[in-house]
Amino acid sequence: MRPEARYHDSGPYGWGALLSLLAVLYLTLLPFEFQEVAVADAWRQFLAMQVGPLRSRARQQWMANALMFLPLGFFMTAWLTVNLRSGFARLLTATLVGVFCLLVTAAVEFGQIWLPYRNPSLHDISANFTGGVAGAALWLAAGRRLAPLVTVGRREGLQISGARALGLYAAFYVAVSLLPFDFFLSLDELRARLASDHWSWWKRADYCLESLIQCRMLEAAQYLLAVPLGLWLRQRFDRRRAGPALLAAIAVGVAVEAAQWLLVTGRADGFSALLRAAGAASGVLLVPALWRLDLRRMRNRWGGTLALLLVVPYVLTLFALTLGNSEFHGDITRAREQFQSLRLLPFYYHYFVPEAVAIRSVLLNLMLYAPLGGLLWLWCGDDRGSGARPVAVALLGALAALVVEAGKLFVDGLRPDPTSVWLGATAAWLGWWLCTWVWRQHRLTPIRRSDVVGNPQPPLGKRVQALTPGTRGEDRRVAGSGAQDAGRWGEGIARDASESGAESLGSESVSRIARSIGVMLLIVTLGLAITWPVASPWLVVALIFYAAWLWRQSAAWLLVIPVLVPTLNLSLYTGRFFFDELDLFLLATVAVIALRWQAGRGIVSLPRTVAWALAVFALSVAISLGIGLLPLPPADANALVHYTNNYNALRDAKGFLWALLLFALLRQSQLSVEDLMQRWFVPGMALGLTGAAGVVLWERAAYPGLFDFEIRYRISGLFTDMHVGGPSIEAYLVMATPFALLWAWQRRHWAWQIPTLGLLVIVLYGVVVTYSRAGYLGMVVALGVILAGALAGAVALRGSRRWRLAALALLPLVVAGLVLPHMTGSFFESRIMQLESDLDSRKAHWRLVMDLRGPGLREAVFGSGLGRFPQAYAWGNPEGRSPANFGYAKRAEETVLRLGTGDSLFINQRLSLPHRGDYIVEITARADQPSRLALFVCEKHVRHFFTCVDDRVHLPEAGSNEGPWLWRFNTDGLATGPWFARRQLTFSFANTTNDSIIDIKRLSLMSSDGRELLRNGDFSQGGRYWYFSTDHLWPWRTENQWLEVFFAQGWLGLLSFIALTLFGMLALLRSAARGVFDDACLLAALAGTLAVGVFSAVFWSPRLSLLFYLILLLGVAARYARRHNQR
Template identity: 25%
Template sequence: MAAVGTQPAPTGLLGLGEFKLRLPATRLQWLALLAALGLGAVGAELAWHHPLSGPLALAAWGAVALAAAVFWVKTPLLVLAPLPLIGLAPWTGWITFEELDLLVTACGCGGYLAYALQLNARDRAPAWRHALVYSPVVLLLIAALALSAAWSMKRGFADAGGFEFGWFQGYHEAMNSVRNAKAIFLVLALLPLWTAAAAARPRGFARGLLLGLVLALLGGSAAALWERLAYTGLLDFSTDYRTTALFWEMHVGGAALDGFLVMTLPFALLALLRTRSPLNFGAGLVILLLAAYAVLTTFSRGVYLALPLALVPMVLLADAQRRRAVAAPADSSHIDGSTGAIDAPLPRAAKLGALAMAGAFALAAALVFGGGGYRGLAALFGVMVVLLTMPASLWKPGFGQRLTALLMGALLALLLAAASWVLSTTVPKAAYVLNVVALVACGLLRWRDEPGQLRPVYTLLVTTAWFWLLSTVVIVADYWGGTAGRWTALAAGLALAGLWAAMLLEPRLWPLQGAGSHGAAGWRKRALLVAGLMLVMAVVAALGGGAYLRDRVATWKEDGQTRLTHWRESLRLLHGGRQWLLGKGAGRFVASNFYDGPAADQIGDYRLRHDPTEFYLALAAGKHVLGGGEQLHVSQRIPAPAPGPVTLQLVSRTAAEANLVLQICEKNLIYPDRCSGIEQTLKPPQAEVAADGARPGAAGGWQTREFKLGPVPALGGDWWAPRFVTFSMALDTRGARVDIARIAMQDAQGRQLLVNGDFNREMARWFFSSDRHHLPWHTKNAALHVLFEQGLTGLALLTVAWLLALLRLSFGRGRDHPLAPAIVAALIGFGVVGAFDSLLDAPRIGFIFFTLLLLGLGLRALPGEGVARVA
């Protein structure tokens, strides 16, 4: 939908406060009104059927729709910001439909209504200000992508035995095709509105998109921080626990959090690099450090590989934007003055020095941590902070004076180091005290700096103090780690000493020398570098202090072979040229793998059934080797039970002997902890009668049992780091099936803990997970996922769109758009992580990907805009 220019005088006008509601005056506005009504009807219907509370969901939906009507230009912010926090499937039992659908329909309804009724009609722009424009070829490509997804959904219905609507269907049923294919249609539902918003207020739309993704990263990273704090501890890098945050899509494995991080983190970094507000800079730095922690705790080798491969091109593209902006003459007719001054690109020698500094610190950190532990690493961090705050006045003296200061400073520091060594060997804890004293001395000297003054003696004193501080790192490492700590820290110290000597003698290597490196701008750059040091320290600590990550890195070859085998077996599920060309259908991999794959991939399943009198749950076990993590768990999140025994009443039936496992655990998604459970052998009625001599019942008849579980300890975690409590049912007999008609549970105080235990509300409030057995649920490759569902046709279309977006934003008409470098990085990151996981079978991740992809196909820089700071 393109925005129109001057509107004709409307025939009807309604006043509403400061807003004026006008009747639709153009064909586009009438179409927008129809879109609003359609999305409103769908959204209201979904909200009314929400498993937790229809009225509350409808009220929340209406509030979002109202906000979208008022701030329709910022709908990307309203949609994207809450995305990582609104996955309520573990509470609701919904997997086909979810809160994402409610959010999109609410924003679409409110936004289109505002456009149709011409709210803020003044927000119109001439054609040259349209920042989102699609060529006919690109529109044809987008239509082909949508047609391929729709055809894939149709084939999925057919493969599932025909379409049958259901609110709570699982991965084997027809509605799973809707779940897997819906992401692109949700984006397309909002794309005309976003096209109008980008024409109305180009910079406001871009800022809304950027802020939405940054806030989404904040929400996802905060959830990851809570999860680690609650379930493992912040610095535990050895426990076999990979962060999932609130991405319920990882209940059967997958990389939803990985894909989310690599697609949102580039926007936070770009905003941090461009903001000039100290408050925004501090907030952005916190968000980026939180995200870095979340990245580390995914323990995902794909993420570790994707981020460097994505962020390096982003930095290069942003640098190229700055160079073009500096070289281009200002066009006063189009620049509104809000972009501000543009930083000059860093000279090549300074870039070389920055890379040398980063590499030297990374190597030194690895060496010092290996022998000196966390104490040695902390001392090294102090050395680097002092190095980054070196005053510019040190380079005022001539070369000969700097060389003399360097040599004499090294000699004086050597004498101080020798005295400090002797003192550390005779006085306990003296090593740490000496390190603090040296750090304070460096701080005092930095405080006594006189900018612009020629003071060779000051250069000598600063050099001496810094070399002495560096020597105390060796002393701390030796005191903590003995001989090993001494020699590794000495090697690191010599490398850093040589680096500082080179930079003092050759000013062009110093990355903070020159214009823009003094005052507020200089401290901003130093803060970025200090944050980089902290990230390096975190990586070194995670690799060096975490056995789990080391084990994952060590087994990459074996895991790679497993993936290759799985990919070959996945491709064998495609039969005939038609399936290779058009795919087997959206959402059909799990079922196809179950019926046509190897026996080890015949996983458990559940279905809601009903007979003439009641609903019941049919729970089936897989045919693979079963263990605690390999079982299919049907679960419900419950309030923390009172400490003591828990009573369970179960009405079930089975045709063959089966072991039923019932557990109450502290569990976020797939890592149970502090479990209290019971494993009960269920037998057919005839077998139980033969054992006790009672009269036999009907074959396969319902049986009522009561169990005592526990005593259950106090669960739920601390108030500042709460843990979810989950009740789960699973079968521990291969190939077994148990039908469950009713289940009830009371704690020691008589409270009922389960909701919908009779399944009269279908699977509302019930969820399922496979904690460890993940390969049968995913193709584990995004390209193969698209190939399986949409065939070579769909894969070719998506590949062309992905490459075209990268080319447009890197070299084409979109290359100077302020968000182009971040979108390129996000798409590259998605591609790298997608080489090791499906990603597109998680609707929220697919929604972010298609948002960036389709925007990347149409975004362009406004004439004369240069590098707009939308942060």
């Protein structure tokens, strides 16, 4: 069979086409500063384009545009034709690709009318179209030779001969030297060149305007970059003598420099030609020495030492080339002002300089930071091209560039360029990858003398076949390792036999202990459910049925818990926010799994980087939990009702701790982690989202109305932790939406997408009516990741599944396009208009958060403690406010509710009134000064009031009469709406007198027939049935998730949290990039949630914290298990 007749994976080309298209759109729409232009005016301007003269500056732009579109044409044609056999079909497809490139360039040129710094141009359209056609033609010419190489490279790593690699480098070297290809086209330009000082027989007049060290470094770079040319030329000449190759090397070096003279923007001189020729000649002479080197031995023995020796010169060179001889200053104010004026968009500043300058800047940055990747490879590299190390190298490259660019803030005359951070990461990764590739090729195909003298190479197709003669490389490795494994197994028989009895005894002891713990936990769970303030019988029955199901199917919790997160929350009725109904089901889960414990099953595996990050983060949580909890306050009536109490640390930590415990118990299931995800967790998340969508519809129908977008009402669902604000509902909708799409994708029949469509309509509706800008951002990020993942999956799939996946990914966009225009109102518009002012308020709040941190070393390393921010705000806010100023106190033998002032505060209890009519409220209270107690009976869900009846009770000064005082009211006009969407009633009261304290001894609400309707009106049971709400939302959260972690857990917690989320999401990203749509959806859920966390503290809700960490750990574990099984 001919090599080209085999099937080739189109995935890499599809990714190349997608990235090329995104790059084209990004670069053509810079700087993203749009102006208002009517569509009709834009169309007239677009039609009025004319062809102007193509002068030298315009030719630079023309060539830059052509080069920008060349990869798009190349990869698009490759993606569509890599497996086509018909020459006519290939040519027709390439023609269609050219038409596609023409449409793209016409669209972006039309869009540039709305950019104040850009104008549509026929020259740009022709250049873009030419570049796309050239890319398509390049694939048609070289694709048959490239496709087998890519196919084998995807399976066994990039296998390419050293000669071919050097040839590719030579072509790249010449092409880069001639950028931007603005050759002379007229005699006038030639005369201008002759008269200019940009060329010289020896050194130009403007040869060395920089510092001396910068000049020497650039000269060294010119010399070293030409060395591989000599290596390639020595290989090409089929002679053992170096003379002809040496002459050719000198000629090539001089010719490349001479070609600079033909460019309008070129700089040419004899000294540079000498450097290029010397470098190429050195390459010719180095070949025999390289042949005699034992690179393996040198690297293993001296790699780390060499890296240490080179790191100091590299750092000095880096700072010398970037910061030069400019004057430093220490003015922090100047640096801050310059930083605030920076535009952080990548390549923003490249737009305002000529193309030649921009290209040189990019290449210079790549050359500066690529050696860092090489040094890191010498220090800790291996022959694997994947894993966490390349990612860490890229991050270090970005960090190095960030340090350099930050240094420019303190240098006169220099401006930092944020693009350098991205280029630094890319360059360091490329340096690492290049060293890894060279090392791998050296191990797989050691240099032979015949290679040195340039014997002819076999055709590429034959070399590809030679790499896989019958059995693939990985199969041979498996066969070899199998024999070793068998030997090791045989050697261990005796040891296993001697240890089996001890292991059996130990396993039985562990199982017995686990069962004992399970029995105790089950008793505690049922005891708590029996004494639960509301719905106790229903909870007991539900827990018994759940425990029975879990006993039969240990994975059932993965379905039930995600469903209960958004649908079971009675805190507004019980007054319990620290330990709620979900915790009962979690306790039952642990109890049943412990009862059916089977020892010896180990733990679920994670990648090493994720496992270490998780361990460090868990350690940080434990330390910060101790800091936040200690000293342990008395377990009195105030312990679990107020967020300024130290016990708030337990509430803050429980989401992560529950997730960690449940993940550790996964191994007790008989199913693999991947099966647990697909069969249980994904349906659970989809069902939970369905339940949340139903709650959203009910809430909107009951309160503002489904289609009333003018009332300033923000939904909260059943996330009752929003009684003090927070992002819970929008974060949950963003987190769960990808699972609905994933669930629909896992169904085989397309009809399942119809209910998914309806669910998406409701979910997007719900996100809109949260009126949360952070929620909008999170949903956009989540849907963007899903779309990218679906495109990657469509590239990897074939047949109808490809189109079904593409349709499924486009479904949310279609829904958004159809639904969103009908959901905007005055409140929506006002929220958008307040974006800038609200952002300023958040920035001020973030600065206050940093000021409230303790100054000590412990606070810096380990944080101020979990759950301590509300307390720190209450004690240290500069306005002197007292958030939620209330508490339960003992007075004689009675418990009173002590109600202070200083901030917005309402104490509430849910009501269930038997009928409409007259009611009486009786108050027994006293105050330290004449005060007013405001009483309300309102239609209220969590925090927002609707129709109310209210009154004010005037209390005399201390020592006077305690009452009782009476308030009579009528409920006609309250609790309106149909039976299925009736508004809930809440009894509320507040102290409206500044600097006063009211002790409330007893509250009573009685119907006309004498029934008591308030529970725990004498506060003898503390906060049972009562809860507080407030309109002041700053005191409870830092309103940034990373800042929240930093405040509570310090640098240890922040860095480990970043590492945990980063490594986990990168693992999912790698899998999603290979077309695994499941991991793309998990990544979308995580990325969307963290996007919400940019402007909110998502983990304020322990429920969301639980789901987030479960998604992260389950997703990474499933991917790790899948990769392990595929080996």
